[in-house]
Amino acid sequence: MDIFLNVLLGGLSAVGFSLITNAPRRAAGIIGITGALSWTVFYILKNYSHMNILIANYVGAFIIGILAYYFARMYHLPENIIVIPCLVNLVPGGNAYRTILYMVQSNYNGSINQGLQTFLIASFIAIGLFTTPYFAASINRIKMIREKRNRTN
Amino acid sequence: MKEITTNKLPENKLSEHELSDLCLKTAYLLVNGGAETYRVEDTVERIGASLGSDVKCYVTVTAIFIEINHKSYKFIKARLGGTNLQMIDEINTMSRQLAVKTMTADGFKRHIDHLYKYKRTSDFPFTIKAIGAGFVSMAPMLLFEMPLYYFIYCFFVGIIGYTISYTLSKLSMLPYADLFIAGFIIALLGILLKRVGLITQYHTIIIGAIMPLVPGVAITNAIRELVMRHALSSMVKFLDSLLVASSIGFGIASALIIF
Numbered sequence: 068m069d070i071f072l073n074v075l076l077g078g079l080s081a082v083g084f085s086l087i088t089n090a091p092r093r094a095a096g097i098i099g100i101t102g103a104l105s106w107t108v109f110y111i112l113k114n115y116s117h118m119n120i121l122i123a124n125y126v127g128a129f130i131i132g133i134l135a136y137y138f139a140r141m142y143h144l145p146e147n148i149i150v151i152p153c154l155v156n157l158v159p160g161g162n163a164y165r166t167i168l169y170m171v172q173s174n175y176n177g178s179i180n181q182g183l184q185t186f187l188i189a190s191f192i193a194i195g196l197f198t199t200p201y202f203a204a205s206i207n208r209i210k211m212i213r214e215k216r217n218r219t220n
Numbered sequence: 221m222k223e224i225t226t227n228k229l230p231e232n233k234l235s236e237h238e239l240s241d242l243c244l245k246t247a248y249l250l251v252n253g254g255a256e257t258y259r260v261e262d263t264v265e266r267i268g269a270s271l272g273s274d275v276k277c278y279v280t281v282t283a284i285f286i287e288i289n290h291k292s293y294k295f296i297k298a299r300l301g302g303t304n305l306q307m308i309d310e311i312n313t314m315s316r317q318l319a320v321k322t323m324t325a326d327g328f329k330r331h332i333d334h335l336y337k338y339k340r341t342s343d344f345p346f347t348i349k350a351i352g353a354g355f356v357s358m359a360p361m362l363l364f365e366m367p368l369y370y371f372i373y374c375f376f377v378g379i380i381g382y383t384i385s386y387t388l389s390k391l392s393m394l395p396y397a398d399l400f401i402a403g404f405i406i407a408l409l410g411i412l413l414k415r416v417g418l419i420t421q422y423h424t425i426i427i428g429a430i431m432p433l434v435p436g437v438a439i440t441n442a443i444r445e446l447v448m449r450h451a452l453s454s455m456v457k458f459l460d461s462l463l464v465a466s467s468i469g470f471g472i473a474s475a476l477i478i479f
Contacts, residue, residue, distance in 0.1 A: 073362055080359035086344050086352030087382070087432060088254070090305040110362060145312050147256065147440065148305045155436045156359050164427045167469040171476050193443045 070107060077106025077156060085152035094148050097138045102153040105130040109157060121191045127157050128195025136199045150196065159188040234325055239273055240288045242329055244296045245336045246311060247277060247284045251298045252339070253307035254437045256444050257281070257453045263315055267328075270319045281456045300460060303437045306341040346386070353382035353432035360428045373413060374428040381406040382432045396467040399433055403471025406430060411479050430468055435461040 081102020082095055090098065109127035112118055135149040162185040169178035234242065243264050250260045257279040264286070268275025276287040285295045314331060317323035335341065344352075357378025361371050381402045388398035406429045410422035419425065438461035445454035 076355070076359050076362055079355040083352030083355035084432070084436065085305070086349050087356070088303045088305050088437060089341075089343055091309040094309070106359065113363070114365070143313070143316065145255070145259065145308055147254075147259075147444070148309060151305070151436050151440050154440055155356060155431065155434060158431070158434050158436065158439075160360060160431055160434065161363070161427050163465065163469070164423070164430070164472070167473050168423070168476070171473045189439075193447075196443070197447055 070111070073107045073110050074103045077110075078103035080106070080156055081152045083152075084155045085148075088151060090148050090152060091144070093142070094144055097142065097144070098149055098152050101131060101134040101138065101149055102156060104134065105153055106156050121187060124157055124159075124188050125191045125195040128154070128192040129198050131157075132196045132199040136203060154192070154196070157192055159185045162188065234271060234329065236273070236288055236292055238329070239268070239271060239275070240286055240292055240294045242332055243268060243275055243277065243286050243288070244284060244294055245332050246315075247279060247286070248296055248298055249307055249332070249335055249339075250311055251279060251281070251284065252302045252304070253311075254303040254305065254441065255308045256441050256448070257450050258445065258448045260284075263312065267315050267318060270315075270321075271325055279453070281453045300456065304341060304343075306343070307335065310335070310341055349386070350379045350383055354379040356432045357381075357428040357430075360431060361424060364424045364427075366424055370419065370424060373419060374425050377406060377409050377413075377425055377429040378432055380409065381429045385433055396463055399464055400467045400471040402433060403430060403468040404475045407472040407475035408479070411475065426472060430472070433464075433468055435464040438464070 078099040082099045085095060085098045105127045108130055109123050112123035112126055113120060116123075131150060131153045135146050135153070138144065138149055139146040162181050166178050166181040166185060169175070169181060246267060247260050247264050250263060251257070255263075260279045261277045264277040265275050268277075268288070274289050278285040279298075281300050282298055283295055284298055285293070287293050311332075314323060314328055318325070318328050354375040357374050358371050361374055384405055385398050385402035388401060392398065407422075407426055410425040410429070413419050413425065414422045438457045442454050442457040442461060445451075445457065
């Protein structure tokens with residue numbers, strides 16, 4: 068039941084942000100599926116396993132990256148249209164909020180702590196997002212070189 | 221006048237002046253729709269290639285430069301901000317059709333002119349956008365494992381925050397003030413809900429409700445451009461998203477300090 072609620076709300080939230088940014092209507096289903104999957108995996112990793120939160124964010128962003136790469140080529144959409152609405156769920160809003168909250172409460176140690184955590188999470192999301200395009204580009208390059216060698220032989 | 225010039229030239233061939241205008245308009249629309257700069261450059265150069273000219277394009281966030289066939293240069297001023305993913309998709313689809321010759325240069329030009337004139341594509345009505353904002357603000361509640369009635373409060377507070385930001389950004393030219401006020405009112409509503417006794421703590425409500433205001437497009441584009449080594453536009457977008465985030469944050473902070 069818990070997981071079902073997560074799938075539902077993760078998808079709805081991604082579609083909701085796609086409405087705000089006026090994404091094309093034909094992309095709504097794709098965005099919903101990508102958002103639901105990435106959010107659910109992120110949630111399971113964060114709340115049910117004792118992994119570092121950075122790993123959970125990395126895996127969530129990685130799933131967004133790989134699905135966006137696949138769907139963008141399948142449906143001829145720009146990758147950005149799929150990535151932007153799905154990524155909003157993973158944004159470390161809680162940490163950013165606590166950075167400001169502790170600053171207001173004059174708890175500067177806590178504020179710097181949370182600020183660094185926000186920065187780290189954002190960096191790991193970026194790394195996760197770029198894993199798939201990087202490896203895909205490398206594999207394509209290897210294929211191209213091999214083909215060229217075959218042709219010359 | 222336009223009819224005569226297009227009739228004289230063979231099909232799929234625009235004059236140099238028309239082509240440079242077309243490229244500038246396309247790039248302007250893409251930048252205003254929220255595309256990454258390297259994608260804008262790539263798309264425009266590809267359009268030039270499929271129309272049989274050598275086009276070079278350089279895009280920063282505030283200006284677009286175009287060179288056609290190594291001799292005529294043009295530039296146009298652009299502006300930061302605005303998001304319209306539909307626009308990007310439409311232009312992307314059209315340039316793809318242009319490349320495989322299922323769309324003529326004339327038809328493409330007419331479409332771009334139309335888009336440039338009205339600066340808008342099909343858009344969702346505001347009520348649907350607001351409901352979308354409500355759903356966006358519900359997702360963080362799951363993470364903190366809140367009881368179910370928190371979801372409902374957060375849904376409405378998120379809608380109110382987004383509505384305020386949306387209306388104020390339409391009314392005023394000052395860019396970050398609407399976000400400051402929206403953040404202030406969200407925090408105010410959270411504190412009010414606690415004072416009335418409907419909820420036990422307001423932090424999660426605030427975290428959820430600011431989610432629709434997060435500069436998602438700017439952050440994503442900044443990261444992607446930085447990785448593609450378009451450092452200039454990336455830094456501009458990064459600074460913009462940082463300013464947006466901190467204006468929301470200071471809005472919340474002032475509400476927390478006052479009440």
